[in-house]
Amino acid sequence: MKICITSQGNNLDSEIDPRFGRCKYFIFVDKDGLEFEAIQNPNVEARGGAGIQSGQLVAGREVEAVLTGNVGPNAFETLKAANIDVITGLSGTVKEAIARYKKGEFEVTQGPSVSSKFGLPS
Amino acid sequence: MIVSIASGKGGTGKTTVATSFALATKNSQLIDCDVEEPNAHIFLKPRREKRVTVSIPIPKVDLTKCNFCGKCAQICAYNALAVLNDRVLVFPHLCHGCGGCSLLCMQKAINEVDKKIGIVEIGKANGVAFVHGILNIGEVMAPPLVRAVKQNINTSKTVIIDAPPGTSCPVIEAIKGSDFCILVTEPTPFGLNDLLLAVEVVRKMKIPFGVVVNRADLGDRKVDTYCEEENIPVLMRIPFDREIAMSYSKGIPLVTAQPIYYRKFTNMFEIIKNHVCVYSSKGNLELVD
Known part of the structure; x- marks a missing residue:
């Protein structure tokens, strides 16, 4: 199983992207090692439903878990249906988030943290 | 002839113009396409003859047939579907009802079920044939309902369409196919700003158009200057007048409160009719004095 972190850059020293559906990169990390894969998010410019598409991509x-800043209602529903834990409210670097996740510092989010269209560029 | 009444800005007087125009025009049909907040019926008080429920088809997935290939989610332009390992999620509020997913499903696992989005009501008011649509509260899919309203257009009549404000999909759907568009504005910086946006829309859609300036003695002269520079005909000016405001506040149509306006509206009709004739014969917009 892997964890997925939304990131503003393509490596472990990048800052966490506060948006889920429209984050710049998804970083997938194997829980045991530091092997990672960064994938550019194709849904950044989606007109609508970015969270659903991103949720499907991650699923x-x-x-087993998504670490991010915020997640909207459609993305949350998609991730929940795929039995993926969602952890919100994160900032700092991807590396720090992984370390804290491994130590079991986070609590799983019980609902969406923002409303639809939160991640749209203003 | 189909004439639509639009504006970039809300509250400029589209419905005031549309209802009085319909009352002053012989053999007219008023189509209220502002389905999010229809209000022409308040002026016209039509007697309802028919009410129809409008639905759009949304996908329902039969998981016993689905092989989770993901094609339905891939082709959905509005991302209304998510295909996971062992289930498919449908987000009805994002679905535009195009039917593409069920058409392309090789497994025939997608059935379409109706989702009610609103109603269309048809009636008659003082000789004016009347149609309007009412979108369900919380429903975002206005264009399919506007299309359903417009299916009741009777081309043997002079059709007057009251469009919603703005410049997005519901407006485009409402004014599409019109022979002429009246843009109602007011002589303020706000009116001008939104008039410019509306002009861009009708120019792009190649619909001949003119302007009605409401509350014409308020604000500045910039709307007039703009129309002169751009050769846009100003079809009518309605002053900022206490009597007009009072009849409006009681829901009385302008032409009923002030019968002198009958003539102004019939004149406007003649101007537009000539305009449409000139346009259709020459293929370009010409200013008619």
Whole structure:
């Protein structure tokens, strides 16, 4: 199983992207090692439903948890249906978030943290 | 002839113009396409003859047939579907009802079910044939309802369409196919700003148009200057007048409160009719004095 972190850059020293559906990169990390894969998010410019598409993308990669800043209602529903834990409210670097996740510092979010269209560029 | 009444800005007087125009025009039909907040019926008080429920088809997935290929989610332009390992999620509020997903499903796992989005009501008021649509509260899919309203257009009549304000999909759907568009504005910086946006829309859609200036003695002269520079005909000016405001506040149509306006509206009709004739014969917009 892997965890997925929304990131503003393509490596572990990048800052966490506060948006889920429209984050710049998804970083997938194997829980045991520091092997990672960064994927550019194709849904950044989606007119609508970015969270659903991103949720589907993440769900297709055997992920047990998503670490992000915020998640909207459609993305939350998609991730929940795929039995993926969602952890919100994160900032700092991807590396720090992974370390804290491993130590079990986070609590799983019980609902969406923002409303629809939150991640749209203003 | 189909004449639509639009504006970039809300509250400029579209419905005031549309209802009085309909009352002053012989053999007219008023179509209220402002389905999010229809209000022409308040002026016209039509007697309702028919009410129809309008639905759009949304997908329902039969998981016993689905092989989770993901094609339905891929082709959905509005991302209304998510295909996961063992289930498919449908987000009805994002679905535009195009039917593409069920058409392309090789497994025939997608059935379409109706989702009610609103109603269309048809009636008659003082000789004016009347149609309007009412969108359900919380429903975002206005264009399909506008299309359903417009299916009741009777081309043997002079059709007057009251469009919603703005410049987005519901407006485009409402004014599409019009022979002429009246843009109602007011002589303020706000009126001008939104008039410019509305002009861009009708120019892009190649609909001949003119302007009605409401509350014409308020504000500044910039709307007039703009119309002169751009050769846009100003079809009518309605002053900022206490009597007009009072009849409006009681829901009385302008032409009923002030019968002198009958003539102004019939004149406007003649101008537009000539305009449409000139346009259709020459293929370009010409200013008619």
